[in-house]
Amino acid sequence: MSDAxxxxxxxxxxxxxxxxxxxxxxxxAALAGCSGRTGREVLDTFGKLxxxxxxxxxxxxxxxxxxxxxxxxxxxxxxxxxxxxxxxADTWGVNGALLGPTLRARRxxxxxxxxxxxxxxxxxxxxxxxxxxxxxxxxxxxMVEPGGTWSPAWGIDQPAATLWYxxxxxxxTEKHVYKGLGGMFIIDDDEESRxxxxxxxxxxxxxxxxxxxxxxxxGQLVESGRVGVGMLGGTVLVNGTAAAVLAVTAEHTRxxxxxxxxxxxxxxGFSDDRSFTMxxxxxxxxxxxxPLSRIMLTPGERAEIIVAAAPGExxxxxxxxxxxxxxxxxxxxxxxxxxxxxxxxxAAATLSPSAPIPTQLATMDYPDPALAGDMxxxxxxxxxxxxxxxxxxxxxxxxxxGATEAxxxxxAHNQPHNFHIHDxxxxxxxxxxxxxxxxxxxxxxxxxxxxxxxxxLLMRFxxxxxxxxxxxYHCHLLWHEDMGMMGQFLVVE
Numbered sequence: 001m002s003d004a005x006x007x008x009x010x011x012x013x014x015x016x017x018x019x020x021x022x023x024x025x026x027x028x029a030a031l032a033g034c035s036g037r038t039g040r041e042v043l044d045t046f047g048k049l050x051x052x053x054x055x056x057x058x059x060x061x062x063x064x065x066x067x068x069x070x071x072x073x074x075x076x077x078x079x080x081x082x083x084x085x086x087x088x089a090d091t092w093g094v095n096g097a098l099l100g101p102t103l104r105a106r107r108x109x110x111x112x113x114x115x116x117x118x119x120x121x122x123x124x125x126x127x128x129x130x131x132x133x134x135x136x137x138x139x140x141x142x143m144v145e146p147g148g149t150w151s152p153a154w155g156i157d158q159p160a161a162t163l164w165y166x167x168x169x170x171x172x173t174e175k176h177v178y179k180g181l182g183g184m185f186i187i188d189d190d191e192e193s194r195x196x197x198x199x200x201x202x203x204x205x206x207x208x209x210x211x212x213x214x215x216x217x218x219g220q221l222v223e224s225g226r227v228g229v230g231m232l233g234g235t236v237l238v239n240g241t242a243a244a245v246l247a248v249t250a251e252h253t254r255x256x257x258x259x260x261x262x263x264x265x266x267x268x269g270f271s272d273d274r275s276f277t278m279x280x281x282x283x284x285x286x287x288x289x290x291p292l293s294r295i296m297l298t299p300g301e302r303a304e305i306i307v308a309a310a311p312g313e314x315x316x317x318x319x320x321x322x323x324x325x326x327x328x329x330x331x332x333x334x335x336x337x338x339x340x341x342x343x344x345x346x347a348a349a350t351l352s353p354s355a356p357i358p359t360q361l362a363t364m365d366y367p368d369p370a371l372a373g374d375m376x377x378x379x380x381x382x383x384x385x386x387x388x389x390x391x392x393x394x395x396x397x398x399x400x401x402g403a404t405e406a407x408x409x410x411x412a413h414n415q416p417h418n419f420h421i422h423d424x425x426x427x428x429x430x431x432x433x434x435x436x437x438x439x440x441x442x443x444x445x446x447x448x449x450x451x452x453x454x455x456x457l458l459m460r461f462x463x464x465x466x467x468x469x470x471x472x473y474h475c476h477l478l479w480h481e482d483m484g485m486m487g488q489f490l491v492v493e
Contacts, residue, residue, distance in 0.1 A: 061101035087219030100183030129163035140170035160192035174478035196355035230263030230479030252354035267322035280304030283425035283443025285362035300476035325450030389484030
């Protein structure tokens with residue numbers, strides 16, 4: 001670890017401010033030990049990508065209302081996808097060959113999702129960011145065997161948000177996500193609907209599911225070549241499309257950014273350094289919009305942003321070098337210095353007018369810190385949490401239904417890790433005793449924890465109880481999760 005990272009005052013907030021200011025790799029290296037000296041070759045596709053493929057927009061999943069429930073039918077299946085030139089890749093998808101449809105439901109609705117598994121292996125689908133009963137969570141205890149069907153049901157009772165779904169088999173999650181299982185899950189509510197925001201799905205409200213993969217000369221997926229964080233692919237896909245182009249037709253476009261990669265973090269910004277407005281994080285809208293020029297998302301995190309365009313403009317969404325707080329020798333190894341073109345945005349000659357972005361967004365009902373008892377501590381280690389590896393037969397802790405709890409998470413390892421908790425949205429209280437920056441002040445279910453940092457979280461658990469079936473907490477760098485960096489908790493009466 002560099003001496004710079006050990007200096008008092010150079011914390012996560014300052015590192016985020018540096019990346020927001022758009023400082024280059026050399027400046028970040030001098031300030032925070034991110035020079036990137038490593039054997040792994042740094043990727044640089046800035047200005048080198050031939051954007052030629054129209055962006056695929058995942059269709060909205062069909063549903064019917066039956067006996068008071070909105071019912072979706074999903075099938076996990078194998079297929080082939082021509083993603084890059086050279087041939088077709090063997091992929092997995094939901095209701096198709098790669099990825100899945102966007103599910104959409106409204107707060108107050110009761111839903112049921114029938115998942116039929118036509119794969120030759122068992123899998124499951126987890127509803128990432130959702131409040132729901134443990135029996136419906138889709139974790140490793142709810143596997144769907146080949147030829148089987150699982151039909152979880154629950155009531156939607158949380159604010160409008162951009163969530164997602166993905167497989168969660170213990171020890172195999174990285175592979176199942178990398179092969180292509182996953183999709184977006186959008187929740188609507190009355191508060192969001194009253195705001196003058198872009199909301200024409202696929203037109204000015206765009207799902208942006210970002211993943212990275214490696215392909216061989218025959219166009220097949222390469223499922224090897226892991227570094228410490230997992231697999232870092234050489235090709236970036238958006239909604240399963242490589243070298244994607246989005247036709248912009250409105251003055252304002254809402255991008256629902258989802259980092260669905262298995263290991264890579266992205267430092268999103270635009271090629272001309274234009275500013276954009278962040279309106280939402282993992283768990284829903286922010287209280288007020290936040291102007292930014294960069295937003296970093298680690299695997300599993302989401303952000304809703306609005307970008308303005310003028311008629312005839314062309315610019316690209318990129319991932320810029322970022323400081324993950326690792327030692328000099330690890331910066332390039334973990335992908336921190338990669339420069340990646342992601343999506344080209346091409347504005348039409350005439351654009352539909354858009355309303356000004358509201359100055360107030362959501363009402364935040366944060367828990368009262370005074371109601372939390374002693375802080376639970378979680379130490380992130382080498383594929384372990386609190387020196388324990390995942391054991392499906394071990395319950396690590398119990399929490400009371402409706403309880404307000406404070407959790408402290410410290411990364412005691414030299415690798416990047418993040419921390420995701422099922423069934424709850426939390427508020428970040430502090431990052432090394434400093435308040436979070438505005439872009440991290442909303443509801444979160446996944447947070448990056450740099451080496452040697454301690455982050456304090458505050459959360460209020462729901463009323464769903466189960467004395468037997470647990471929820472998970474884990475690192476969402478999926479190779480780490482698969483290797484055992486996960487624990488289990490019960491919500492009890």
